[in-house]
Amino acid sequence: MNKLTYYALVIFNISVTPIVQEISPPKYYREDPETSVQLICDQCPPGTYVKQHCTAFRKTECAPCPTNHYSEHWHYSQECQYCSGVCKELQYVKQECNSTHNRVCECTDGWYLELEFCLRHRKCPPGFGIVQPGTPESDTICRRCTKGFFSNETSSTAACQRHTNCHALGLRMAVKGNATHDNVCYQNTEPAAPRCEIDVSLCEEALFRFSVPSELAPNWLNILVESLPGMKVKRENLEWIKQRHNSQEQIFQLLKLWKLQNKEQDVVKNVIQDIDLCEKGVLKHIGHINLTTDELLALMQSLPGKKVRKDDVKNMLLVCNSPKHILKLLSLWRIKNGDHDTIRGIRHLKTKNIPPGVAQNLKKLVRFLHSPTMYRLYQKLFLKMIGNQVQSLKAGCL
Ligand SMILES: *[C@@H]1O[C@H](CO)[C@@H](O)[C@H](O)[C@H]1NC(C)=O
Ligand SMILES: *[C@@H]1O[C@H](CO)[C@@H](O)[C@H](O)[C@H]1NC(C)=O
Ligand SMILES: *[C@@H]1O[C@H](CO)[C@@H](O)[C@H](O)[C@H]1NC(C)=O
Ligand SMILES: *[C@@H]1O[C@H](CO)[C@@H](O)[C@H](O)[C@H]1NC(C)=O
Numbered sequence: 001m002n003k004l005t006y007y008a009l010v011i012f013n014i015s016v017t018p019i020v021q022e023i024s025p026p027k028y029y030r031e032d033p034e035t036s037v038q039l040i041c042d043q044c045p046p047g048t049y050v051k052q053h054c055t056a057f058r059k060t061e062c063a064p065c066p067t068n069h070y071s072e073h074w075h076y077s078q079e080c081q082y083c084s085g086v087c088k089e090l091q092y093v094k095q096e097c098n099s100t101h102n103r104v105c106e107c108t109d110g111w112y113l114e115l116e117f118c119l120r121h122r123k124c125p126p127g128f129g130i131v132q133p134g135t136p137e138s139d140t141i142c143r144r145c146t147k148g149f150f151s152n153e154t155s156s157t158a159a160c161q162r163h164t165n166c167h168a169l170g171l172r173m174a175v176k177g178n179a180t181h182d183n184v185c186y187q188n189t190e191p192a193a194p195r196c197e198i199d200v201s202l203c204e205e206a207l208f209r210f211s212v213p214s215e216l217a218p219n220w221l222n223i224l225v226e227s228l229p230g231m232k233v234k235r236e237n238l239e240w241i242k243q244r245h246n247s248q249e250q251i252f253q254l255l256k257l258w259k260l261q262n263k264e265q266d267v268v269k270n271v272i273q274d275i276d277l278c279e280k281g282v283l284k285h286i287g288h289i290n291l292t293t294d295e296l297l298a299l300m301q302s303l304p305g306k307k308v309r310k311d312d313v314k315n316m317l318l319v320c321n322s323p324k325h326i327l328k329l330l331s332l333w334r335i336k337n338g339d340h341d342t343i344r345g346i347r348h349l350k351t352k353n354i355p356p357g358v359a360q361n362l363k364k365l366v367r368f369l370h371s372p373t374m375y376r377l378y379q380k381l382f383l384k385m386i387g388n389q390v391q392s393l394k395a396g397c398l
Helices: 003-011 017-023 202-208 220-227 235-244 247-261 267-271 275-286 293-302 310-319 324-336 342-347 356-369 372-386 388-397
Strands: 027-031 038-042 048-052 061-064 091-095 104-107 111-114 117-120 128-132 141-144 172-175 184-186
Touching: 104 111, 202 247, 202 275, 202 324, 202 342, 202 356, 202 372, 220 235, 220 247, 235 247, 247 267, 267 275, 275 324, 275 356, 275 372, 293 310, 293 324, 310 324, 324 342, 342 356, 356 372
Parallel strands: none
Antiparallel strands: 027 038, 048 061, 091 104, 111 117, 128 141, 172 184
């Protein structure tokens, strides 16, 4: 074959190999029994056997393998090999025998071949996960879950899972996970920090509860996530919020999480310096309220919904001074009641058992938090954060 023809064959994707084989099959040496001359005979191709060895005058004569026989390679045997018997228990026929291939048996799903037998794939116990799933030829490979991962099931398919990131979900860790148990998270309903810290101030809450009718902007929450400065709230956390809260509550939860994530940067104050003015206004309304412990307890009993426990109020008083303790109590009440709107809570305050002056001051505080000044704050905050999108939304809804 000249070079050009060869390239042509290659280019047009015409198989070259059979031609080559036909031209020059592998050879074998054989002494002619009659003349004792050393002959070079052609071997027979797969699927055939040597029916007649070559002589000085004739080429090798090949014949097809009989049924249930095969030959896989070129050879010069006078018989084909017998196909191996039926597949064993727990095996199925992967490929039937034909003239060129023996029968192939394989262990059924979930089993692998060890020596002669099909054995069941190993299951990884709790604390171990799959690093390589089992195949018909090999067993499962398990490995102990490394730090930060766990597996709580016995399984031949499950890998180690990452521990739930409580912090990223805005939760606290109640029990640290290990190789067999996930982290256990809980909503922070107890005063855990020894400092008198308030997660969301009344002013922030009033701002964060700023509501945009969801029918005006169904993807409002996503727009907000994209526009908020500082560390972004992760998509998974956003999904978590969406699953657990109704649409109005979602905005508050999102902004709260965003604030907590950006606590170090004090991002709220950077976005809106006037928040300080608001906080001062709040203190002006409650600053001179001076309540005894019993009166504080009575105040907590007078709020609607679930009551903050007496012990929690007393513990709080160890770290919070007047007048911040009232704010702290209100935030404990909000958290206890699943982030219920504090301002709405104060509106439903029963005034019977608390000093009249206190009730009056709290009602004034509510009015202050819903005053036109505050409305300007809403606008400023949201305008600054997400620009004209909100402006037009708000204009549309007013
Ligand atoms: C025999 O089976 C093999 C696979 O097991 C297949 O590749 C081949 O084409 C078959 N040959 C014939 C002649 O059917
Ligand atoms: C395994 O952990 C997951 C995630 O924490 C949990 O949903 C599941 O119920 C646990 N399964 C068992 C058997 O403990
Ligand atoms: C893993 O944590 C669980 C639950 O907290 C506990 O019951 C178990 O003993 C721990 N296992 C190990 C090996 O520490
Ligand atoms: C609050 O009242 C108590 C007595 O009832 C008094 O000792 C305390 O100084 C007052 N605190 C403030 C800040 O007025």
